[in-house]
Amino acid sequence: MNKDNYTAKARFYLDFLCNVKPNRRTGSLGNRDATDFFANTVRAYGYEVDATPFECLDHICNGAILSQEEAYEVYASPYTMGCDALAELIAVSTIEELENIDCEGKILLIKGAICKEQLMPKNFVFYNPEHHQKIIALLESRKPAGIITATEKKPEQAGALYPFPLIVDGDFDIPSVYCKDIVGDILAITHGLFRLKIDAIRISSRATNIIARLNSNAPRKVVITAHIDAYEGSPGASDNASGIIVLLLCAQMLSDYRGENCIEIVALNGEDHYSAGGQMDYLKRYGTEMPKIMLAINIDDVGYKIGRTAYSFYECPLSLEKKAEDVFLRFNSLASGEQWFNGDHMIFAQNQVPSMAFTSERMADLMKTVTHTSLDTPDLIDCYKLVEVAESLNALVRSI
Known part of the structure; x- marks a missing residue:
């Protein structure tokens, strides 16, 4: 198949993945449609497919209201409990103030220095700094x-x-909501009772990673991953339909692979979910196979129409880096980039597995303008660049 045909196929995949309903958030119907589509596509290329489900939480929210004499613009926090409270509002801006405040039964406004970092979920195992844990514990107490x-x-x-x-x-x-810092400044100097109403419910659900393998009994394997889920409310074109498309194209290109290694192509499900459920499930079920992995490659936020695709290395021997560099020199849309440490490649790198990551060299621009929003749409993606990433991986896998 030539590049034009692969590019047309990539556009078809992009349109499908960005239009599942309601979206690709882990545990939703649209997420299941996306994983079913992925599994059926790679199965047709001769791969063994593992689609074992895991338990997760889905969330349905119909909005939030904060009002006094007027309504203030607030948004329900993802996965929050619902509530309908009428209470005094009290504000804190530091951990020290939180330690010394009596806010039981009141509406607590958190603003300023204590809000500088998004808090890690209380049971998130990959990264959970002590001051985040302290804030969560104080809030609960x-x-x-x-x-x-x-x-x-x-x-x-x-x-x-x-x-x-x-x-x-x-x-x-x-129960919690969030608002702009300027709204918080107004609330902090407004006295009286406030009504906080959140119409939201948590739902027990299931989701699945899709793990596709060729030559599954081989003693060593190459693992290629991308996350298939998307942030609530976002079509998730760059984050990360683009990475999933590379996996699908790569699966087709490698379908005739007859080398000595296992090829494992993994659509992980949960990078944008608070629990990282798919990543945890993969480690639970396949963590003992880490020593078998000769190279793990993660793809996230590739194909942006501006700039090239950047690759970076983690825990790789120099000989492997040199071999990869020699392959990538054949592709004009690829360039060496800076390391980044908040993607799924870190699951492997933290276990001393030689790892690589592909992303847009303009990732910082994407993060500032579209990531996790409704603006992350298919028009941002150059599908030809996705084909080139897949071709480079096809060439690399066959060379090692």
Whole structure:
């Protein structure tokens, strides 16, 4: 198949993945449609497919209202519990103030310095700094009726969202909303009773990783991953339909592979979910196979129409880096890039597995403008660039 045909196929995949309903959030119907589509596509190329489901939490929200004499613009935190509270509002801006406040039964406004970093979910195992754990523990011990978090723009943490939710955690049971920092400043000097109403419900659900293998009994394997889920409310074209498309194209290109290694192509499900459920399930079921992996490659946010695709290395011997560089020199749309440490490649790199990551060299621009928003649409993606990434991986896998 020539590049034009692969490019047309990539456009078809992109249109499908960005239009499942309601979206590709882990646990949703659209997410299941996406994983079914992926499984059926790679199965047709002769791969053994493991689609074992895991338990997860889905969330349905119909909005939030904060009002006094007037309504204030607030948004329900992802995975929050619902509530209908009428209470006094009290504000804190530091951990020290939170330690010393009595806010039981009140509406707690969190603003300022304490809101500088999006809090890690309380049971998130990959990264969970002590001061985040302390804030969560203090909030739970203070027992407010509801929480308002006032946040500024932080693209390096939360993408283009403004405001961004400080709390994204289905294991945290105090109802919460978030608002812009300027709204928080107004609320902090407004006295009287406030009504906070959140119309939301948590739903037990299931999702699945899709793990496709060729030559599954081989003693060593090459693993290629991308996350198939998307952030709530986002079509997720660059984040990360583009990466999934590369996997699908690569699966087709490698379908005639008869080398000595196992090829494992993995659509992980949960990179944008608070629980990282798919990543945890993969480690639970296949973590003992880490020593078999000769190279793990993760693809996220590739194909942006501006700029090239950047690759980076983690825990790789120099000989492997040199071999990969020699392959990638054949592709004009690829360039060496800086390391980044918040993608699924870190699952492998933290276990000393030689790893690579592919992303847009303009990832910082994407994070500031479209990531995790409704603006992450298919028109941002150059499908020809996706074909080139897949071709480069096809060539690399056959060379090692």
